Amino acid sequence: MIHQTCHSETGKIKSLFIKRPDQAFKSESHISQYWKDLNYLEKPDMSKAKYEYTDFESILRKHDIKIYHLPEDDTVNMDSIYCRDAAIATNAGMILCNMGKEARKNEPTALKKAFEANGIPILGTIIAPGTVEGGDVAWLDNNTLAVGHTYRTNAEGIDQLTAMLLPLGVEVITVPLPHYKGPEDVFHLMSILSPVDTNIAVVYSPLMPIAFRDYLLSRNIHLIEVPDEEFESMGCNVLALEPGVCLMVEGNPKTRLMLEEAGCKVIVYKGHEISVKGGGGPTCLTRPLYREV
Helix, strand or coil: CCCEECCCCCCEECEEEECCHHHHCCCHHHHHHHCCCCCCCCCCCHHHHHHHHHHHHHHHHHCCCEEEECCCCCCCCHHHHCHHHHEEEECCEEEECECCCHHHCCHHHHHHHHHHHCCCCEEEECCCCCCECHHHEEEEECCEEEEEECCCCCHHHHHHHHHHHHHHCCEEEEEECCCCCCCCCCCCHHHCEEEEECCEEEECHHHCCHHHHHHHHHCCCEEEECCHHHCCCCCCCCEEEECCEEEEECCCHHHHHHHHHCCCEEEEECCHHHHHCCCCCCCCCCEECCEEC
């Protein structure tokens, strides 16, 4: 029986929030002022970013997705384009995160206003000293949520999240991630894991804990192994628009071929300005609400 749930990374997306670069990047002067402080790899070009985003959004529209647009907000910065990170969608309402990156601390409050304006309930809020970012969580099934223990998501935050989800019958699996490039880098669980179908996930195993990789295999999940040369170009950040229909940044041909050989349909978008420079792929650019499973 088909039903709608927030507890999925792979069902057909029915509704989501996004934030256009006009509202997130605001202006060329704003970009010039903040891109280095926010650890972008390069300065984004506003006009090119808008062009890329128009293409990105058109792909979403072609898949019959209800789109909510987040407005410009002077309390948040460029990183707010990556709107997955500030909230977690559950079947009982949204959980507002407490961001591990100090420069993003105001984003959950800004999202709360947008949720309330659209009649979307709030289940709870992660509070200090706990931190959780949405890029560190991934639904493995309706009752299982994997959560990365990272520089952005700490043990106290995971404990709070676990307590909120316990009444919903959700098991939280903690995945301890390595130091990698350190606390200033954007390194989330979904940097190394993107479920794209109920039994297929794109992974970067060199940075994945052995125990968690073994757990995925024990669930009979086929792992698409991103090669080293396509990790930095965001080959591991793949958004499932529906089961086996994948959206990814162009420029990762080996990963794309492996997905296609596994039976997936792959759609690519040019994301040099909106994804690669800021370290946020298609999963980061979207905050899905309901999916059909």
